[in-house]
Amino acid sequence: MxxxxxxxxxxxxxxxxxxxxxxxxxxxxxxxxxxxxxRQPDTTELTCAQTQALIDKFGAINLKSGPYKFDRYVSGRNQCVSAGRVVRTTYVPTQDDSSCPVKICAEQGQQQ
Missing domain, CATH: 1.20.5 (Single alpha-helices involved in coiled-coils or other helix-helix interfaces)
Known part of the structure; x- marks a missing residue:
């Protein structure tokens, strides 16, 4: 057994x-x-203030800003993980502003 x-x-x-x-x-x-x-949030479906608030809330977030445009937007330099990267202002379209200012990390000396 x-x-x-x-x-x-x-x-x-x-x-x-x-x-x-x-x-x-x-x-x-x-x-x-x-x-x-x-889905990633789409800046064209948000106001400029909502877009900036999302970025500030998370510190860094990937957002869609058009049919084929995705990017990582940051609240400040501390969100740029690689050495030699700086914060640059760029502009995304939103519901209420076609040129809403937001920040991205970029290589030092890189043009927009």
Whole structure:
């Protein structure tokens, strides 16, 4: 009987591991699908003040500012992670301002 119990226990353990792996794979599939559908905020759907408030709230955030334009906007120099990078002002279109001033990190000496 002892050998039969061991076989049953191994069979149950194998089934539990297989079920766990299946559930983990299913969870990761749903997680990646949800992440892919998450939209970045679009500056053209926000006011200038809302856009600037989002940047200030997060310190640095990727925003969409047109059909094919995405960029990382920052609240200040401390958000520029690489040495030799400086803050530059650039302009994005918003609902109420076609040239809303925002900041980006740029290489020192880089023109806009």
């Amino acid at each position: 002892n050998a039969n119990n061991s076989k049953k226990q191994l069979s149950i353990a194998g089934l539990a591991v297989s079920s766990g792996l299946f559930c983990a794979a299913l969870f990761l599939t749903f997680l990646s699908a949800e992440a892919q559908t998450r």
